[in-house]
Amino acid sequence: MSKRSHSRLYGEQLDLATPREWQQLVPTEILRQVADQHGGDEADGKLCAPVHFWILLVGVLSKGCSSLKDLIARTEKRFGSTLGWRQGDKPWVTPSALSQRNKDRPVAFWRDLYQRLRGHHFGGGWLRKAWQKKFRGIEAIDSSTFRLMARLRHVFLPSGSGGAKKGSANRKGALKIHQVYQVGDELPADVAVSPARLHDAKGVKKVLQQACKGVLYLIDRGYCSFELWRDIDDALASFITPLKAGMVYEHLKWLNAKKQRDRVRDELVKFPGMTKGDDFYILRLVQIRQEDGTWWSYVTNLTDQELFTPEDIQEIYSLRWRIEIFFRHLKHTLNMGHWFAESEAGVQAQLYAALIGYLLSQVVLLWVSREARIAPEQYRFTTVVHELAEWLSSQFHLNHLLPWEDLLDRVRCHALDKDIRRNSQRFMNLPA
Helix, strand or coil, X not given: CCHHHHHHHHHHHHHHHCCHHHCCXXXXXXXXXXXXXXXXXXXXXXXXXXXXXXXXXXXXXXCXXXXXXXXXHHHHHHHHHHHCCCCCCCCCCCHHHHHHCCCCCCHHXXXXXXXXXXXXXXXXXXXXXXXXXXXXXXXXXXXXXXXXXXXXXCCCCECCCCCCCCCCCCCCEEEEEEEEEXXXXXXXXXXXXXXXXXXXXXXXXXXXXXXXXXXXXXXXXXXXXXXXXXXXHHCCCEEEEECCCCXXXXXXXXXXXXXXXXXXXXXXXXXXXXCECCECCEEEEXXXXXXXCCEEEEEEXXXXXXXXXXXXXXXXHHCCHHHHHXXXXXXXXXXXXXXXXXXXXXXXXXXXXXXXXXXXXXXXXXXXXXXXXXXXXXXXXXXHXXXXXXXXXXXXXXXXXXXXXXXXXXXHHHCECCCHHHCCCCCEECCC
């Protein structure tokens, strides 16, 4: 096939996969640029990157999609003539291989597409609170474990601290997803996949290559590591993390009056394990007594008690809970309980497709809430995801193109939850 003929067929696929009704979500130019760079669409009759992207996206968004057979059949019916497939031919791809359809389409395609869309929709930031301006950004670090299908257990080692070779009782396959989550934008900045048995203190190196100056990191207890604390402090960044039980420290100075210490203990401390030669690090230990009598302890390098009171430290760290909400949606709302792939690259492709689905659902949710001047928390996010999936599926398979406003109207009607207790004042919407 000539280069001109191939270009014409690719253009037809691109037009089918990116109608103008979708431009509010994924601009054609972004998808075209990333596909040209990482698509690997030179071979004749090969599933092009834009079509591949939308198939996998609809798959992770669709409620209860445990099999892609119907998804593949409908896609073949619509795009088969363009791709040169004849009726009666063998299936062009199996469900389990869909997320690794093209060997020449690396994980970089999915990663770059996610980052480009995140910058396009959230580059300026949708949500902001006044005290956040003191930092370049606020990022939470955490991980979650996902069970695997039987066919993926040879890719990721069995879970359990001992592992299969040491006689671990848990021989089921599992993987762990580590991520740096941007608080405020409500989106992951980066993710990494590892075997479930990998300790968090080692897994953080996969997702956080280098700490950024001026960023505040909210670190989960499992990531407690003197090396991580040193790296963040040396990079002129900040961190807050719970104090892990059994950690030895040396008291240096009290920061609050003695009469206040029955409720709040605020002090400067030194951890012997952080000492490097003659150099040592002075950190701040904040302990706040809860109503049930227990003490919650936080370690941070934010030592200015006038700018950051103990109550501020507790409030800021509570923002880390948003990453747990994201993991819940990733597991239960975005269909990540079922894996379509048979390789690590396929798992990462599906993971980034789910992240893009989450991002686009956030775009729809924030668009609707900003127009209605209602807090985003008033809308049920699960319903938003399902409405987006139905809207995309009707256009992608049935060629029944619905306007962008139709999706927004359906979300307004079906996703609004009039419960004032869900209304959060923690963040404020930016003006339109």
